[in-house]
Amino acid sequence: MTERKDDNLPARLVPPEPGAGGRSHWRVTPLGLALVEELAGRGVHVATIARALGMSKDAFxxxxxxxxxxxDAYHAGLAREHDALVGNLRTAADEGNIVANIFLLKARHQYREGEALEANLNVSLDTGGVLVVPNKMSMEEFLEERRRAGELPMGPRPDTVERIPGQCDPDTIEGVLDPETRRSE
Structure with missing residues (x-):
């Protein structure tokens, strides 16, 4: 390919392909590709990159x-900027910056504070298991809600639960919450 006089420009306006009709359009040169990657890597806005190439944002x-x-050059620059920013944040976190640590935990590990725990609840009255009750309601309210939703049998609880001496009353949660109220059988 022969070097053109305007190849030292970042972009040039080129006529439509012969026989294709249409309008002239911008073509980014190799110099322009390097410029796009460098500016995107520095966090420069798309409108500013377009202006540096001598064109409008829409033309870009x-x-x-x-x-x-x-x-590809634009995204390579964004990736380079991303890596640099994460590296800076990681350095700050390693030096004890609490805010940087919290941000990395949230951004990179999907940590969300204040959101309810998602629980896959599968309760079987025959086999026992662990029951997760939301903090906003008592055990009795939770069980009643599950019964109304059809997830637990209606009516009184079957007396098939074995009571272990020294363990709290399985009908209430208070014995678990307050060790003073535990009673032996």
């Missing part, structure tokens, strides 16, 4: 659609 969007290498 068209270039990214028409020339996949332009979009």
């Amino acid at each position: 969007r068209s270039c990214r659609d028409r020339q996949p290498e332009v979009d």
Whole structure:
């Protein structure tokens, strides 16, 4: 390929392909690709990148659609910026910055504070198991809600529960919450 006089420009306006009709359009040169990647890597806004190439934001969007290498350069720059920012944040977290630690925990490990725990509840009256009761209601309210939802049998609880000496009354939760109220059988 012969070097053109305007190849030292980041982008140039080119006429439509012969026989294709249409309008002139912008073409980003290799120099422009390097510029796009560098500016995106520095966190420069798309409108500013377009202006540096000598075109409008809409023309830059068209270039990214028409020339996949332009979009690749833009995303390579974004990836480089991302890696640098995460590295800075990681360094701050390692140096004891609590806010950086909290942010990394939330952003990278999907930690959410204040959200209800999601529980896969499978209660079998025959086999026993662990029952997770939300803090906002008592055990009795929880069981009644489950009965109304059809997840537990209606009516009185079957007397098939074995009571172990020294264990709290299985009919109430208070014995678990307050050790002083535990009673032996």
